[in-house]
Amino acid sequence: MKKIALTGLSALALIVSASVMADNHGEGETEGEAKAEAKMMTAEVGKPAPEFTLTDVHGNEHSLSDFAGKNVVLEWINFDCPFVKKFYSVGKMQEWQTMMAEQDVVWLTICSSAPGKQGHFTNFIIKEKMKELGAAPAGYLIDETGEVGQLYQAKTTPHMYVIDGEGVLRYAGAIDSKKSADPADIDGATNYVAAALTAIMAGEEVEVTQTAPYGCSVKY
Amino acid sequence: MMKESMTHVRKLITLTGLTILGLAFASTMALAQSRIVDGPVTLQIAAESPSAVPGQTVSLGLYFEIEDHWHLYWLNPGDAGLPPRVRWEHPEGVQIGDLQFPYPELIRYPPLASYGYEYELLLPFSVTVPETAVPGEQIELVANVSWLVCKEECIPGKGTVTFSLPVVAQAEAPNEFWSTKFNDTRFRMPIELPGWSAGVVGTDEAMIVTVVPPSPYTDPLDSIFFFPLTDGLVEAIGTQSITVEDSLFSLSLPRTVANLPVPDTVSGILYNPNGWRGEGSEQALWLTATSDGVTTAGAAATTDSGITIWQAILFAFVGGIILNLMPCVLPVLSLKILGFVQQAGEDRSKILSHGLVFTLGVLVSFWILAGALLILQATGSAIGWGFQLQSPAFLVVLSGFMFLFGLNLLGVFEIGTSMQSVGGQVVGKQGNAGSFLNGVTATVVATPCTAPFMGAALGFALSQPAIVAMGVFTALGLGMAAPYLVLSAFPRLLQFVPKPGAWMESLKQFMGLLLLGTILWLSWVLGLQAGATAVSWLLVGLFVLGLAAWIYGRWGSLARTTAVRRSATALTVLLIAAGLFFSIQNVNVEAKSYQAGLMANPGTTSSNTSGLSWEPFSQSLVTSYLEANSPVFVDFTAAWCISCQVNKRVALKNDDVVAEFERLGVRPVIADWTSRDEMITQALAEFGRNSVPLYVLYDGKGGEPIILPEVLTPGIVLESLERLN
Known part of the structure; x- marks a missing residue:
């Protein structure tokens, strides 16, 4: 009985952690993509305002x-x-x-x-x-x-x-x-x-x- | 003298001018009641029908005529502008819905652009006349409208228009002129299509909207355009570039750093001049794109259920386990227990192999069902889980199967026992075949009842590529077989099961009776679908099957000579085939004429009659109630879904529940999916579901619909109703 419970629990843990990992993986890449974009010289909040x-x-x-x-x-x-x-x-x-x-x-x-x-x-x-x-x-x-x-x-x-x-x-x-x-x-x-x-x-x-x-x- | 007369003439002219001006002013004042002219805009309230009967919901609209070159604005005006707004004054009891905006056009003023309307604009809204209204009275509506109209320059407009809606006893035909305009506008309203999902991702340079249709979209997409509902996200004038991959397509909307960050959810209208459902169909599709709707895999792993593949597989597995506890699986459940009782005497490896074969039986059935479902869905058929029970022919076959199985358990005939006595080496094989069949039976009978979690997992699976869907179905099957697999892997647990003995024969016969009992249910379902005559034809078919079983049992056993046995077997096969064939044929004929009769006289099938007065489901019915701000409860049900029937009896017909429904004025709507119904299939898909039961409660205040669990108790229903307060 103990053995079943243990097997079941570890299987559950595996599935949950796999799904969490899959999630994190996805978010990481999206962020990377966003940051890879370089920007031209227009007004951007948080950056020096363009001179005129x-x-x-x-x-x-x-x-x-x-x-x-x-x-x-x-x-x-x-x-x-x-x-x-x-x-x-x-x-x-x-x-x-x-x-x-x-x-x-x-x-x-x-x-x-x-x-x-x-x-x-x-x-x-x-x-x-x-x-x-x-x-x-x-x-x-x-x-x-x-x-x-x-x-x-x-x-x-x-x-x-x-x-x-x-x-x-x-x-x-x-x-x-x-x-x-x-x-x-x-x-x-x-x-x-x-x-x-x-x-x-x-x-x-x-x-x-x-x-x-x-x-x-x-x-x- | 000259001078004097000139002055007189001038005075006269001035006086006349003033009088004319005064008259003109007075007449505009009078007209201001129903129609106002303010600069380039003329505004009035239009009604599709000239009048309304008490309790009716009718379509009215703010109708703007706009001078050439001027434009009004959509909800998101683009780079600049404001949408029209209205504040109502109306008699108590009258309910007025929100203004509905058709899709806009892109109005370019480089380097800027607006989303708006030129020439004319009809903004429909619903008006619900109270039941207490008396024919002959007039319902006076006062609309305080403000708008912004622009070409190069802008003029804010403001005005009050009134409308008298006569209440009559008998509904009148719609006004042809306005009816055309309302229909044109309705055609321009964004539609929602089931199974479409979308993801959104924002970078400094672009907002990318990825659209995943339920099946690869093959019509041209070159002129599509996305109008986001939120303003400030993109450069309105920017060229939207489209990329088409196998099963999905993406639109890239140009952004600059000056645009607002892209939020997690972006809704909007996806416009396609070619029509989304083929040539000449609706051009505007409502999309809700979410940031987690796009996966990095690039595959079409997008979901509108908002769950990941792993979650879906986990849900499917848990759902599969719970399936064993659903009411419609119980008869088969007892069969399986019987199987284990029999196996309890055998050695460990045999028991394990039985468990494995049973699992395989379950899995193969799930794969076959899933495969069939996927193929049918790919061919565009609007179907869903449990669809097999919507086919009368399937009901006949299933009943026949149950009947023969029951007779077998009752001892009318035996399969394999004779063989067992002949050669010990084939015993295992025969037992395995039995286990496999058990697995198949369990699956076939269980499928119409969706356990909690299963709905979402299935909805997810069916919006996925075939391979993912198969994975989810596999998990579902594994979940269902899991308890038995565990039992066979750890047979020590079986020690809790009593030892075989004479009582087994009694148990077996009792199980046989239970199986025959399921035919009661199946024939009831058939009766609802195809009428009483069809049920008679089913019984005729079963009678012939019974005859076949008796012949096989009497003369097909090994005690008989080979010749007798062979003839008996041949006769049995012939009888079974003939019985099923004639039965199915006649049932189909009956089903057709019965359903044709129903079409002519709808509303008679509703099996949910006692207590509340349930109205048959239609999207427009629900929408009209919601526009009138009344809460709505939709019961997605089917006669063949036993869970649904149990819920209805236990919870929905409960006196307290009925009283609470009435107290809160919740409109009960029943979506009966007993027979195939395209509209209900679509409505289910909108909730990411493919199966019944599904219970949805709308609060009538525009809030998110509340989804109730699949297993209802009066407490659960009352608790959700409480949230309306």
């Missing part, structure tokens, strides 16, 4: 490297996009820009609309609009060719990026958690940009590092 140089509405050039040591926010914009209007019409985006500036965060607004496409304006009109809205970014940068937009794979307006003082991209994606064009949805949504900056300033890991952005498509 753009001209602002006042004709001044700005490079990302100019702001080394400071936290930087990149905001993709198109003033005629309802999702951008959602935040500007109720003064929210302006409020955050001012608030960040007080925290020594550099807020750069970038427009990648191609000439003739929606959201592309003359510098004069942009300055008027900004004055009217009370927008307060550290710079409104023009990216007519869409080069920087594509370097950062900006897909929507708004599409937000947070870069820390070391120049590492720490967050990329939606501005908040409620996908809508209704300003009523701003309160009650989780603001991912604010959350990322708060974590960076506290020296902590950013909890949500990447989300699917929402909004209008960037008019390349």
